[in-house]
Amino acid sequence: MMKSRPHMTSVTLSVVCGIATALFVAAVFVRADEKPKDDKPALVDYATQIKPIFAEHCHDCHSASEHKSGFRLDTAALALRGGDRGADIVPGKSDQSLLYQAITGAGDVAAMPADSPRLSTEQIALIKRWIDEGAKTPKDEVAESAHIKSDHWAFQSIKHSAPPDVADKSWVRNPIDAFVLARLEAEGLKPSPPADRATLIRRLSLDLCGITPTPAEVDHFLHDQQPAAYERLVDRMLASPHYGELWGRHWLDVARYADSNGFTIDSARSIWKYRDWVIDAYNRDLPFDQFTIEQLAGDLLPDATTEQLIATGFHRNTLVNEEGGTDKEQFRIESIHDRVNTTGAAYLGLSVGCAQCHAHKYDPISQREYYEFFALFNNCDEPNFQVPTSQQAQHRERLTGELAAVQKQLEQRDADYLKGLPAWEAELAKQSGGTWTNLDPQTITTRVGSVLSKLGDQSLAVDFSIPANDTFTLVSDVPLETITAVRLEALTHASLPMMGPGRAANGNFVLSEFELEVQPLDASGNPTGTPQRAPLDRAIADHSQVGYPAAAAIDGNQKTGWSIDVDKGSLNIDREATFLISGGIHNPHGSRLTVHLHQNHSEAGYLLGRFRLSASSATPASLEVPASVRRILAIAADKRSDDHRRQLEAIFKESDPVRQPISERLGALKNQLDQLDREIPTTLIMHERTEPRETHIHIRGDFLRHGARVTGSVPAVLPPLPADVKNPTRLDLARWLVDPVNPLTARVTVNRVWQPIFGVGLVQTENDFGTQGSPPSHPELLDWLAGEYMRLGWSTKSLLRLIVTSATYQQSSELREELHARDPANRLLARQSRIRLEAETIRDVCLSASGLLTPQVGGPSVYPPQPEGIYVLTQQKKAWPEEQGPARYRRGMYTYFWRSSPYPFLPTFDAPDANTTCTRRVRSNTPLQALSLANDHSFVEIARGLAGRIVRQGPAADAERLRFAFRLCLAREPHDNERDRLMQFLSTERQRFAVNEAEARPVAPLDADEGLSLAEGAAWTAVARVLMNLDEFITRE
């Protein structure tokens, strides 16, 4: 399919060498023969008059070998095509041609030729004439192919080398060892002896599953004398569902997976279904080529399955900037750059991002090629996708059917009833409305901590940092003798999302309950007696969302409430609700009113944003029609807006007694549907647009400066797309990435698989296989592995099996002295490396050693305990409903990841920030890590769990118990000096705790046997804490 390739960036040029040259000569001949018949000067001849000028003055920078600004002048057709900034020559219009502007030094382009003398006046005049005459060009001029040749190793096809011969054949277990040993023998080095079995089983377990082996598993392996015991262990581990978690997590680094949108607002997002898909893909060993195709272009596959759509979440892990005043297009484009860069780093091992602003300085990628690659990603929409269970899907279908029927019924009824509107209006016009007195609360308290500030107009605005739910309590003294109603106005404001009036993302809110308490004031204005609850008769709103009537705010049910979303028009306008007090309040000196505004909607953030309270003494009848409606009625009928008309109709329809039951039924159905929709998980996916977007080169990377228009393609230095692909899509790109002819994807991928197992890749610069990257330590091995990976059908499990069954892998990691001098970074692999575990794995080994681990695979993210004070430094507080059940002990990878304020343990141990792709984690070693493991209360809690396990499951004698504890944590037996040191520590702690039960209580395990004293339990927690803080515990030996 992909063999020799034509030059891809100049597709407009069809090049057929021999014949074309002949034709060209003929053409010149004909032209020369056609002498002008009149006195007009002859047309400028490109071949003889213009091309020589270009050749002498321009070709150094603008021809096949070098094409600055993407512009070539070695053929007229290329000259006309133009460079990165678009057309350089406008035939017939020299003054509009960039080329002419450049050689004359006019316009806003750099004067050309750069750094050398200007063209002569005659030459400039000639070029001007040529352009103005229409820039006539020979049709058959031949371009020197700009096929980009590179002799850089990574751009050459993968070579299959036979494993080399080695002297010590007995050491070789599979071809990997032959490659490694040949190099060692050449260097005069010997490999290290194999690690002992306890080390091996812990190593394997940490490398393949990321948890500690149980003492029983260790025993079984230590005593398995059958041949191939090790291989069977490997197979068992690869079959564990925990394998998919660990290796899925590695991939999620590349995918920059997180549970929030990033930047400053950093709202929550739901994309954990994608994480589940990744885990599952590893567990079922989905071949890596298919894994790639589904993630990059699952939506474009014929009859794409739900799973394949979920897989496209890979490139939906980009950030979304929700900050006010941002340009949506700017950040959409930012996310495409991120997709291009991520794809480049993850598959091609190339830092293509450099070419965003200019041609890549080191690798053969032009700016035009970058935007051709970019174009492939520029055609998608980014929808949210529901992933219901089959039961949920059926339920939803039934509900929507019923809903449609009731909706229709209601519309018919409304159409009939609205005929009475004019008469109603006329009747209303005769009455006058009651007046209102604004309340100016003297005390304002909030249950959870919203901060309310008074604006000048007695309205109150809710401060920025807001909790999920809250209750506002406002106390106001009102001088009115009689109070018949209290009104709540929900008011819009520029500081609110979409102008408000609520704080939800769309400006909505839900008032769950409105409560009123009254105390009479005495003659001097002091309250008397205790506050009495005032019974409320009715609630009348100028608008209510279907399913959220104002009456729901006085029904005593916190689960229902008043809300204001609309079917048509904008919800972001002022609204009001009037609450009529049964019988009214009558106090001669006025009253103290205490209003409780409960906002406890099941979705977070549905709070009022700005509001005002007022009271009235008017008769209930005069308050029936909200003041806002009266204001509309005051406007002449033909001056009313659509919103006005809708509001009037809405309030009139409320008075229809027939309507109410239908409307309630509709509301109930909508509530059910809302409820169901909240339960159905959603995930973010890609969806290709039918109308593709135009892509232009962005001059200097500025998305507002459009250069030449480009269409999708791949860099010319790599094999071309198949010839039959005319309008390439993401699907073609994905297939091209995993085409066996592509020299990079397999190499880059096996290198990344190698990396966590040996601590460093065969190519150390795992994300740069370009000319500036480091060359492979074992080039033949890299190619052999890449070839083998494809031969194994891109099976990652088979590749891993191959690697971990090698003798190279099974070596001891002890640092021999001669190696420290010769090969401190262990690039030659004369030993294994000691590798500190990754952040999530550290949590996982703590949990698995202690036996607390909840082994559930997949599902939504969870909230393990975290230290206090995390959100002091974020713009908005984040929800962190600390888990109380088994979810408290899930693996680290399921911890909810807020990009602006990650769970602190994770970044402390170098987990990536998920803002950009991460193809390799750094491993630091810091005091903050020490503080975290030693003092974080959630680790102390796990240590207590470990102590519980030790005393519950371990033998009774101290020394034996210690041995058991050691094996739980490190798989191996303690050495004598280690055991002695711990025995000494145990007895010290035991004595300390024995005399201080108060100290022992918060330390002792919760679930220890009844016979165990607090001091004994606490002493074992102290021991467990030491073990969990050992370097060896958080290290893969």
Place this chain on the structure above:
Amino acid sequence: MDPKQNVLREITRRHFFADCRMGLGSVALASLLGKDALSAATITHLDNPLAPRQGHFAARAKRVIFLFMAGGPSQLELFDYKPKLQELNGQVIPPSYVKNKRFAFIKQDAKLLGTNRKFQQHGQCGAELSALLPHLATAVDDVAIIRSMKTDVFNHGPAKLFTNTGSPRFGRPSMGAWVTYGIGSESSSLPGFVVLQSGPRGPRGGTPLWGSGFLPTTYQGVPFLNGVDPILNLSTPKGFTSQTQGDFVSAVKDLNSLRYAQVNDPEISTRISAYEMAYRMQSSAPELMDLGSETKETLDMYGVDPAKPSFARNCLLARRLVEKGVRFVQLYHTDWDHHGNPGTHLGEPLDDRCREVDQPSVALIKDLKRLGMLDDTLVIWGGEFGRTPQGEPRDTLGRDHHIEAYAMWLAGGGVKGGQTIGKTDELGYYSVEDPIHVHDLQATVLHLLGLDHLKLTYRFQSRDYRLTDVAGNVVNKLIA
């Protein structure tokens, strides 16, 4: 007990409480165990990536305190008085100014807004300041005011990243990380780069603002909190006393040492040092936060109520931190985003912000001077951008984000005080004289610390990255 254990224990004890900054403990341990394979130099390097080291040339400043005014203070209300702007107040800005310009909120036809603040000249240098900054007015002869700052991006998150990391995108190390990577830190008991926060919320952008990007996490800023634990997980857990914590640290150290003796991995000795440092931090950080030893006079000078978190308290803490050798301290004070909404406008909210920061930041200069530390402590004051000469049509007085010209000031650390650098055009729209781009400022800060911004690089994705990206010129006018 095993005699070898006794010796080992003695050694660990002796060195545990000593200053082990250079990995002395591990070196001693290595020789005790007869392992001399690793040179002391190697261990030192591996042991403490924060060890102090020389820059590229002699430094003028040894440490930095960056007072970051998050949100973008209005230079037009504080530092840059424009009579022409007053004159044209209420008129639509001439289109020539805003052709092809984009703004976060306002439109092309926004109206110019004069200031209602009074300006006056101060000090021997005659620096012009608004009445909002009476304290700064008394210190202008020690301060270099820049009126011609420029930046590239106009949304808060990207602009804060830009000022801190030299790039509006994620992934680059922050200035404090570059500095501690370049010259380490002189504190052996506190982190080298500390971040303090005051104001109603954290700065927009969060942890990447003081992150280490692709540099090792060792160099990232450590936020100090206002609670009981200034550093997360600093307190010994409930039920463990300082004595049991001592036992714990000692047991961990001994067992790690035994493992080290067996496998020779220098990472273990680094971890031993990390636990030692952590243990020291457990006492040094709370000591640092305890202002009991400060005189009433000092507290009053800063305007600190020791019981309350505030910018003033953070300024005093910053002084205490640099006294202990911390290299880079960054204070964020939020809520300068004065668009003109209730609570965020150029009236009382601006008065409040200025009241909160003016006295303490000037007290910091004076206090450092009193202690003889101002000469080698660089103090920087400013935000991620400034505010437009055009008003923003909201409820009340406000301005939009502005990147073409805004103001910052610097003091101490080799900066030439008593000068105002740069000029804007008659409307205060563009920097027309001595424009100083964010990258120039970054180059200058590094220069004052003895670092060449062109040479302070880190190789990532096969490119040598710098704080100043591909730009930046040292501003010689700023340097004494």
